[in-house]
Amino acid sequence: MKRLLFYSMFFLAGVTMQAQETQKDSIPNGIEKLDEVLVKSVRVDADSPITHSNLSKEELAERNLGQDIATQLNFLPGVVTTSDAGAGIGYTGFRVRGTGNQGINVTINGIPYNDAESLTTFFVNLQDFTSSIESLQLQRGVGTSTNGPGAFGASLNILTDAISDEAYGETSHSIGSFNSRRHNVKFSTGLLNNHIEISGRLSQIKSDGYIDRASSDLKSYFLQGAYKDENTLIKAINFAGSEITYQSWFGIDGTTLESNRTFNPAGARFDDQGNPEGFHEHQVDNYKQDHYQLHWNQKYNNNWSSQLSLNYTYGRGFFEEYVDDWFEQNVNFGNESTLAFYGLEDVEIGGETITTSDIIRRRWLDNDFYVINANVNYKDTSWDVTSGFYASRYDGDHFGEVIWARFASDSELGDRYYFGTGDKREMSVFAKGDYRLNDHWQLYLDLQGRFIDYTTNGINSDIEEFIIDENYSFFNPKVGATYKLNDKNQFYASYARANREPNRTDFENGSPRPERLDDFELGWRHNSSKLNLSVNAYYLNFTDQLVLTGALDNVGAPIRANSGKSYRAGVEIDAAVSLGSKFSIAPNVAISTNKNRDFFFQRDGVLTNLGDTNISFSPNLVAANTIQYQPIDNLRIGFLSKFVGEQYMGNIDSETSKLDSFFVNDLNIIYEIKNLPVFKSIVLTGLVNNVFDEEYVSNGYFFTFDDDFTNPGTVTTVEGAGFYPQAGINFLLGATLKF
Template sequence: MKTVLLAGAGLWALAVAPAWAQGPVSGTLTDARSGEALPGATIFLDGAVSGNTDAAGGFTIPAVPAGPHELRITFLGYDALMQTIQGQPEVQRLAARLQPGGVLTGEALVTAQRASDRTATAYTNLGKQDIAKRNFGQDLPYLLDQTPSVVVNSDAGAGVGYTDIRIRGTSNTGINMTINGIPLNDAESRGSFLVNVPDLASSVNSLQVQRGVGTSQNGGAAFGASINISTLDNRREAYGETQNSYGSFNTWKNTVQFGTGLVGKYFTFDGRLSRIKSDGYMNRAFSDLKSYYFAAGYQRKNTLLKFITFSGRERTYQAWNGVPEPAITGNRALLGNYVANGELSSSDSARVESEGRRYSYYTYDNQTDNYQQNHYQLHLSQGLGESWNIGAALHLTRGFGYYESYRARRKFADYGLPNVELGGDTLTRTNLVDQKWLDNYFYGGTFALNYQPPGARKLQATIGGAWNRFENDHYGEIIWAQYASTSSIRQRYYFNDARKTDYNAYVRTTYEVLPRLGLYGDVQVRHIEYTIDGVEDDQNDVTTRASYTFFNPKAGATLALGTGQQLYASFAVGQREPVRADFTDRPAGDTGAKAERLEDWEGGYRFTRADLTFFGPNTALRLEANGFYMSYQNQLVATGQLNDVGTALRTNVARSYRRGVELTGFVSANDKISLSTTLTLSQNRILDYQGVSYDADYNPVVEAPRTSTISYSPAVVSAHTLEGQPVKGLRLALLLKTVSQQYLDNSQNDRRRIAGYEVLDLRLRYAIQPRFVKEIELGLLVNNLLNKEYVANGYTYSYLGASGGLDTFNWYFPQATRNFLASVGVKF
């Protein structure tokens, strides 16, 4: 691959800029032969995606930190451009030219699934530095907390262990996550359990969050947002790094990374070992997480072959029950009602009063979740002449593990066992310990074929698709019982196996019909076959046969208004099948849940400039206003309906919607001080909602139709980061997050809600470059600086209870009060 120099004498001034200076870099990208602008090219800084060129070929990197950095620009049909740049106080304006004839290697498969300014969708790009500066060991959702419309929470309260993310109110079962184009979401539940890949953030070189349906991609969970993660980084120089953090609740993170750089001109090897441990904010909610990452790559001109394997092993104490409302409020009368209705025992009540908001429901010492997930990926990116490029991958994910639970006074019949005769008495119940296991394989292949003739900036096209197979055994074993009946050690009391085949194909193209007007089209066909055979833990037969075919069209348009300005609008359709529980929890004779459909309208305005003067001589400014209307048909929601054993069911509602506006902005003056802000205002409604309750005889009572607010959907979400460099090498940031109230269910009942909250964090990073190593960086993250007591998640249920009326029981997940994480990083 040729290295093409940036044109213009301004480039050479970079070498003499002060080492501590930081400022924006902007420029234009053109075809070296025709002089035409090249929109949609990918800009990399130190291997991380920093953006794309706009409709006029313009690009801006808002801040280039101190020290040397590799600038790389890639575009289909052209040789890549690579050059070392330095930070300097003044705005740097570059004129970059690409030579036709090369191909994009390394990013073909991932880039094919990503949005750009040409796809008329709402998205946020994060590079390696964006992720690293927030990474003190908390899970990946917490590193995305400042992106638009995002709300995060943690079961254990401190961001380590089981964490969750919502985007526009959409849970992680509707957020499609991929790693290098390979689906991460569980094929049955559609949840993405990032606790199974701890410290993945340390191996990420770029990440894109798409809001709304977004572009067609692999995976079946894209029903409101997508998170596209890339670890396909090729670092040409050898490196070694270590990151070590310690903080509140005895939290430790230890990470060692290495890379060989180019070996024998064509080969690279990279690796990482990580360990994260924490006692958790909640009592007994510990986490013990271990992971590794290894990649071996071969690259020669137009060919990139890369094998990647990574694995995570987690052991966490179960904190997913949360805490009862009286533990939060201190209301002793309400606590008594929980006891009167059998929700808590007398001993539980005493612990609630002594432990308060850090109360843990479980006391059995091995009430733990234990799971290991091994990932294997083989990626090929191949140039096929001047106009074509293909990215393909084979993958295998192997997952296995169990969670162990102490069960008090369980019926023998529930475990398929006979009663016990003891001293003339018949015992129908026993205390026991069981394990519920998952044992699964997920494997398949993906591809993306990209087309763009050299110099023809008007047309870009991708044909892509995937075939994936999921095989999962679910079973339970009794490992101890006080009265064993006829059971033996590891007595298996249920077993069912699930098989799911999912394949899709899509075609996407962008075409510039006029110099400033571009059109975008995207069509996907997806087919699913799903079978379950066997019985569930309640001894019910859960045999299932389901088949779906979905057609998901998307279209959009972009209009360049001038330098750095763009209008865009798009329409997209997303459809998805019900999750496993929608099949296995249905009562006998129920016809089952219907597939859901989402029609997503997006439109907005973008403004990006790095040469303004109203906040100083070198002001960089980014603004975006995005409006959305997401209209659902047959959305599956909880209405209060229960099955015959009291398990909550999800029911299709005919019509519902989310609509709102997302406002984002960034301003930086010489990068000495910067402010980024995002604000989402939304309405989230179910039309003709009919809640279900039950009378004293367990007969359902259906409420009259009305309009109601969708649960877990705050009307206002904002995030603001003020960052500055008061002295050389020191970067200080204040991060403010606000979330308005949320309802725990769809009844819009003020008795069942999460109060709004505001959280302020403080982050410091101080870097020095001594002679004996490349860099030493000291970091400090103070979470919840103002020591607020708040909860970020919860659940609720109601029934006719001991009071004689409808009793409501709310359970919450308190988040940690003021806490800290301190880190030391060394780069060799």
């Protein structure tokens, strides 16, 4: 079956392209930059029937003062961003159409960035990466075929810095609230002998965070060596970073939210009577990740081009935590402070048997990720066809160490109390093309086959045997059409199917089934000198969608469960309006309904059909607006607004799980000083976030458990919630000096 699909897809592409070989070269030389070929296979153009938004380097620079990439996406349609530390530095995430990081495919130069096992993107490992981005495209819904995990809410593809013809140097520095600061230097040699360029960036970001002790110490670099001539582009790219962040994923309950919203319980220590003794100083994540990419783009003539990409990613690190014996035995009622849990002997002291202890442990990840990606493109005035092949392998080790114990028993430093492996192999093939039927109609077809083998062995962090051996074969077709009414108006419609495998955490919490999504999109685009408008309606029909239950596991990872039948439907409106030579506005709004069909839940020991319930973390209304005022050429003032409607953190419509709506406004000022004797220019940037000091919560968790202890003989469902409060009014000020 695999071979049949492989050959049939390439045969389809081959027949299409072979039929065009007899046509004369018809594409003007230089119409498409070779840099852009890096993401051609995963991006769409302006006339595609795929719903998307683009951000350029210049647009990203306006608010690039050290906050993570997720925060930079906040004002795109249907996007909701979150920050554990409360101010956009450290662990951040974003959701699109209610789907979070685990359902959003992220690629960098066409190489998957999602962690192969968790399927999640950790932007904290891309420190100051916005400073090295040429452009990005966010496709909502299934989007076009891409590499790596299937896109269920969106796909984000990132293109890193293009080659600079001219040499330059610049350094950026910013400071702000919560002792935040960012420093970087960038350079490019420009084209040497008209062919070779070397460029790079070195960065450091530090912040204490809005939440207590939610500090970040982030270091990174980006290096690029490139060769190009008229028809060839070769890029060798190495980017890497290290992060040490104090954990802030524990959240706080509703009472603490009202009385002490910055409180962080992570690392808490208690004496034998339960009296607080402070916090563990090194309750941190400590992780390093190195990426090596090699890209070769070749243009053979005005019709044919190809791309070959290789990638190796090496990740390693741990999170350290203090396991307090009193808390574990008296509050958590767990066994993770027992010596036996770590394979240690009980301790005899003065005739007393010691079975538990305060413990400091580290849970490690050590992984390697290999990728090969190749595609070929044919393009003329009617056809734009790309066929490609992708293969990857992930090898990951998971293990734990006790580095200190109050009663160390027979432990030795470096002993592992659990060890397990994860091995994931993936292959995909695709063929997709646009056909311009005439001046009005453009047709789109995209076929992808994706094949995954996932195996695990050994013991997991719960000291349980964890053995998985699963194989998945997915076929993902996509079809669409665009009708151009005139120079200002076009309409489009598309259908796409996506399938997605469960992640490691899903397997640890049950026997999950793969998800399936059928995505229907219908849209209208209007472009004129004063108004750019996009209106899009969508219907997402899910089978076995893995929805967030609201709960977290013991390492802070969200727990998901198959919900059977569910759907998301909505309308998105995105506009850019010119109000003269000095004013412009860019509003967008996403209105949706997101439902689990006939959702079953066991309440008070009885399995109950709750009917149609709201899908967790899916607000029905998300809106944003940007007002830009440019009184003079080198001064821009922006006022940015974001509204997120109320949402549930679980799937049972419990009031305990509800997050209130919030409306937040930011002020952005950019002033550029030119014609200086030493510098080409100095760009001064000011960003005041949450100017009206709104107290709001953008994220949290929700859990339930059956209590049959309080009232023996009866089962009562108990509900609880945790919240991640976000910062009030705060600021960042920056200066970029360009040489």
